[in-house]
Amino acid sequence: xxxxxxxxxxxxxxxxxxxxxTFEHVDCSRCDKxxxxxxxxxxxxxxxxxxxxxxxxxxKKGQVIFHEGGHPFGVYCLNKGxxxxxxxxxxxxxxxxxxxxxxxxxxxxxxxxxxRYNATATVLEDSQVCFIPREVFMSALKGDxxxxxxxxxxxxxxxxxAEIKLTHLAQKPVRERLAETLLFLKETYxxxxxxxxxxxxxxxxxxxxxxxxATETAxxxxxxxxxxxxxxxxxxxxxxxxxxxxxxxxxxxx
Amino acid sequence: xxxxxxxxxxxxxxxxxxxxxTFEHVDCSRCDKxxxxxxxxxxxxxxxxxxxxxxxxxxKKGQVIFHEGGHPFGVYCLNKGxxxxxxxxxxxxxxxxxxxxxxxxxxxxxxxxxxRYNATATVLEDSQVCFIPREVFMSALKGDxxxxxxxxxxxxxxxxxAEIKLTHLAQKPVRERLAETLLFLKETYxxxxxxxxxxxxxxxxxxxxxxxxATETAxxxxxxxxxxxxxxxxxxxxxxxxxxxxxxxxxxxx
DNA sequence: TTTTTTAAATGATAAAAATCATATTTCACC
DNA sequence: GGTGAAATATGATTTTTATCATTTAAAAAA
Numbered sequence: 415x416x417x418x419x420x421x422x423x424x425x426x427x428x429x430x431x432x433x434x435x436t437f438e439h440v441d442c443s444r445c446d447k448x449x450x451x452x453x454x455x456x457x458x459x460x461x462x463x464x465x466x467x468x469x470x471x472x473x474k475k476g477q478v479i480f481h482e483g484g485h486p487f488g489v490y491c492l493n494k495g496x497x498x499x500x501x502x503x504x505x506x507x508x509x510x511x512x513x514x515x516x517x518x519x520x521x522x523x524x525x526x527x528x529x530r531y532n533a534t535a536t537v538l539e540d541s542q543v544c545f546i547p548r549e550v551f552m553s554a555l556k557g558d559x560x561x562x563x564x565x566x567x568x569x570x571x572x573x574x575x576a577e578i579k580l581t582h583l584a585q586k587p588v589r590e591r592l593a594e595t596l597l598f599l600k601e602t603y604x605x606x607x608x609x610x611x612x613x614x615x616x617x618x619x620x621x622x623x624x625x626x627x628a629t630e631t632a633x634x635x636x637x638x639x640x641x642x643x644x645x646x647x648x649x650x651x652x653x654x655x656x657x658x659x660x661x662x663x664x665x666x667x668x
Numbered sequence: 669x670x671x672x673x674x675x676x677x678x679x680x681x682x683x684x685x686x687x688x689x690t691f692e693h694v695d696c697s698r699c700d701k702x703x704x705x706x707x708x709x710x711x712x713x714x715x716x717x718x719x720x721x722x723x724x725x726x727x728k729k730g731q732v733i734f735h736e737g738g739h740p741f742g743v744y745c746l747n748k749g750x751x752x753x754x755x756x757x758x759x760x761x762x763x764x765x766x767x768x769x770x771x772x773x774x775x776x777x778x779x780x781x782x783x784r785y786n787a788t789a790t791v792l793e794d795s796q797v798c799f800i801p802r803e804v805f806m807s808a809l810k811g812d813x814x815x816x817x818x819x820x821x822x823x824x825x826x827x828x829x830a831e832i833k834l835t836h837l838a839q840k841p842v843r844e845r846l847a848e849t850l851l852f853l854k855e856t857y858x859x860x861x862x863x864x865x866x867x868x869x870x871x872x873x874x875x876x877x878x879x880x881x882a883t884e885t886a887x888x889x890x891x892x893x894x895x896x897x898x899x900x901x902x903x904x905x906x907x908x909x910x911x912x913x914x915x916x917x918x919x920x921x922x
Numbered sequence: 923t924t925t926t927t928t929a930a931a932t933g934a935t936a937a938a939a940a941t942c943a944t945a946t947t948t949c950a951c952c
Numbered sequence: 953g954g955t956g957a958a959a960t961a962t963g964a965t966t967t968t969t970a971t972c973a974t975t976t977a978a979a980a981a982a
Contacts, residue, residue, distance in 0.1 A: 509835040562816045569823035576830035581763040584880030626838030
């Protein structure tokens with residue numbers, strides 16, 4: 415008997431944080447996602463330890479993998495799926511700070527500093543996620559310099575991205591940031607097979623929380639870009655009709 | 669004969685990036701700043717290597733230690749002084765992304781990922797800075813797990829700070845962010861001896877570039893807080909008269 | 923299917939913040 | 953100590969963006 419599945423609340427964050435079932439997990443050494451992840455240079459003993467101790471689970475859309483304020487017991491490796499990482503601001507408003515795709519690792523930051531999570535990880539579409547227990551991951555880090563370096567590189571890159579995002583948030587108008595966000599979504603998740611539709615479905619509210627604006631403003635500006643034939647809206651699907659123009663609007667000189 | 673010292677340009681970023689002279693450098697093992705830095709657990713060979721290869725220089729106010737776009741040849745360790753790290757946005761506007769104080773290390777991010785600097789480090793007041801060459805720092809990292817972990821912790825903390833700052837920038841009004849910035853300045857540099865004045869002198873423009881707003885808006889809101897007797901303005905010096913009220917205005921529930 | 927709920931769209935208005943303009947002050951330099 | 957440049961201050965105005973209100977459309981639930 416399986417417990418009934420509750421629906422996500424209006425802000426897309428669900429109370430349920432228990433995965434529904436496990437999936438057939440391959441050995442980490444044969445996982446093709448590994449080569450584009452921080453484990454790309456991890457071999458032998460370390461990789462075996464990880465592989466033997468991991469738990470692989472399926473999370474349904476809307477489920478929360480970990481919660482802001484919760485204690486980290488390990489790291490999560492996204493095998494397949496899409497996950498948003500968000501911080502709830504003082505007035506209860508969500509700010510999406512990162513999006514994860516296949517091969518991305520989550521929850522390492524809090525584990526490294528041994529603090530509670532400062533973000534919530536919510537599944538955007540049904541996902542397969544592997545869990546690596548704290549001790550295993552930490553001892554892998556200790557025993558594997560290459561892994562440590564990959565970790566440092568990952569953190570460095572995310573820090574750079576966060577600082578650039580910060581600068582744009584402070585200096586660029588919403589329209590430019592929205593265009594930038596659409597390009598970012600396209601870079602992160604690509605297009606759906608044989609189409610110009612970005613391969614992720616977000617609510618308008620989520621797009622606004624990614625851009626850092628009010629939902630109505632995001633809706634208005636999306637409609638505007640739609641009228642200008644730069645993008646195409648079809649329900650939650652967003653197609654890019656004129657990539658060059660979208661890039662021009664985003665006004666990125668980096 | 670010493671070359672004449674040019675003045676900082678209007679945005680506070682100087683072309684000169686050559687330190688004027690070296691200072692009497694103590695051995696790293698006896699540097700008291702070390703205990704609060706990433707080198708707190710570094711000993712023996714690694715520390716000696718660093719100590720023997722470092723170059724210690726004095727930078728004058730306004731001088732640039734490294735430039736956005738430049739190549740990193742090592743890391744900088746701030747022995748004594750105050751430094752701002754800023755990114756120049758697309759329209760040429762400065763965004764201050766970090767402030768460094770005694771014991772802080774700079775330039776590691778770009779070095780770890782082997783990319784050009786994405787920020788500029790400018791000296792806010794005359795500072796003593798040690799330079800550690802790339803190879804020495806990197807091999808210390810490789811040979812010293814404790815240092816690697818400190819590095820990861822530092823990056824993790826900065827990432828958390830950046831993400832929180834991002835959220836506040838997106839969600840909080842300027843007045844709250846200004847109050848938060850003043851509290852941050854106080855936390856970072858403390859008060860001047862026996863006074864309530866924050867121990868750093870920034871231009872109003874720099875304060876605005878830290879808050880993420882227009883200079884005039886920052887000036888106006890500072891005057892407002894001054895009138896409300898929450899802070900005291902005396903030239904570039906900012907005194908905190910009512911810390912409780914300032915914290916209330918900052919509206920931090922974290 | 924029909925009902926109910928939730929999300930999206932759009933108009934009207936208000937609030938916030940930026941920009942422009944112009945004093946006034948401060949400070950470095952002669 | 954005076955002079956000019958830069959920084960600060962402040963008012964007026966415009967622009968941007970958020971908020972509120974309402975309608976329409978879409979998606980879940982009965």
